[in-house]
Amino acid sequence: MAVTKIWPVKGRLDAVIRYAGNEEKTRLPDLTGLSAGKDDLSDVLKYAANDAKTTRESQLFVSGVNCVPEIARQQMELTKQQFGKTGGTVAFHAYQSFRPGEVTPKQCHAIGVELAKRVWGDRFQVLVATHLNTDCCHNHFVIDSVSFVDGKRYNDCKKTYRALQDASDELCREQGLSVVDKKGAHRVPRNLYLAEKAGEPTRYNVMRQDIDLAILRSETPRDLPRILRKMGYEVDFNPNHKYPTIKLPHERRAVRFKTLGEEYTPQAMAQRIQQNHAMGIFKRMEIYNKRYPPVHPHYQKLRQDFRKAIMEAFGIYRTYLYYCYLLGKLPTTTPNYRPPHPAMREDYRRWAEIEKQLHLLERYSLNTAEDVAAFTSEQEQKLSDLEARRAKCRNRLRRCRNPTECEALHTEKDELTKQITETRKELKTAQQIPARVKRMRENIQLLNDREQQRTAHQKER
Secondary structure: OOEEEEEEEEOOHHHHHHHHHOHHHHOOOOHHHOOOOOOOHHHHHHHHOOHHHHEEOOEEOEEEEOOOHHHHHHHHHHHHHHOOOOOOEEEEEEEEEOOOOOOOHHHHHHHHHHHHHHHOOOOOOEEEEEEOOOOOOEEEEEEEOEOOOOOOEOOOOHHHHHHHHHHHHHHHHHOOOOOOOOOOOOOOOHHHHHHHHOOOOOHHHHHHHHHHHHHHHOOOOOHHHHHHHHOOOEEEOOOOOOOOEEEOOOOOOOEEHHHHOHHHOHHHHHHHHHOHHHHOHHHHHHHHHHHOOOOOHHHHHHHHHHHHHHHHOOOHHHHHHHHHHHOOOOOOOOOOOOOOOHHHHHHHHHHHHHHHHHHHHHHOOOOOHHHHHHHHHHHHHHHHHHHHHHHHHHHHHHHOOOHHHHHHHHHHHHHHHHHHHHHHHHHHHHHHHHHHHHHHHHHHHHHHHHHHHHHHHHHHO
């Protein structure tokens, strides 16, 4: 089973020479050290053809397609100079990785060379290097961004990436290797996929938990949509629609029940509700109360007092305090507490970000949108000044010949870098606050509307 990926490499030619001569920067331990925008053509070529990673038993697994491996960088640079396209993206870096023990180094390299010929060989120069320093053999490809045939740039888009995937899958089938099942492949971002797998409160996991609880409370399949609506969801069980859907009011798109898993198709949920009768009402309520403990009356009174205070001055800082309170994080973490609305439970995953933003508001006494905007503007100006000072310091270091003066300049540069790092962190945190507070207020309004509807329903009864 081979997986593939490709990303652009950007850098100036003068920076390439300085960067390539720096041994500390060219000694990259793994693939994560080559992030887009920081690596350059010479650095990527050196990484891909690293002897320590490509050599086994004195055999070197490095080949060139339309170029000679030993002078691949010079050939690629000559191609760009010939067509006057030396700026912008200098190359593209791709890899093809196989399952551990599935291929031999020789077979892996042969597949990589053939893949490069099929996908890029008719127009581009490509360096192919097979790395053997990990549990799984994998190929690295460095593709020149400019074609040696017509001088046109490589178009990295979904279509060309799909062609790379399809060619890789075709080669795997020809060699009798496994292929990734695209029908079963996850279309969600990797961080969300891993969070769901770990059981963290993502949007889908929150929905699954609430549907499980609603099924426990349901006597018949007709009860399920009614209970979910009481929990704050918008549910579409229209028989004229092919797929029932569920969504939160603030979400733009609804989610089909079947997307949540095989246990959440209409037929599976109806079957689970029928099994409730065999379980018994007391057993079901015992399970329900363990998963969804009732709110203590004292906590309800505290919530009312908090909401009354927050409405008197609904500033950003107070909004954060009230929302953290609703999450059960203030005044102290409440044991066995679940936020009253499913839209809030997903924010447990983002608690570290919310806490940073709350501390920033406290540290600089920011309570209004104008305060946050002014602080953001100040930090941007401060960052610009610090970067200008560091640039001057670096220029002085290049011309410096006095060891004592050079040491002082290095110390000054390191201190400026430290200040720049802290300023960037605070600026990034401040820039996230307006969108965060907007979402918080939407969730608070959802909760208030839900409680008003519940109060009105009780009065009618």
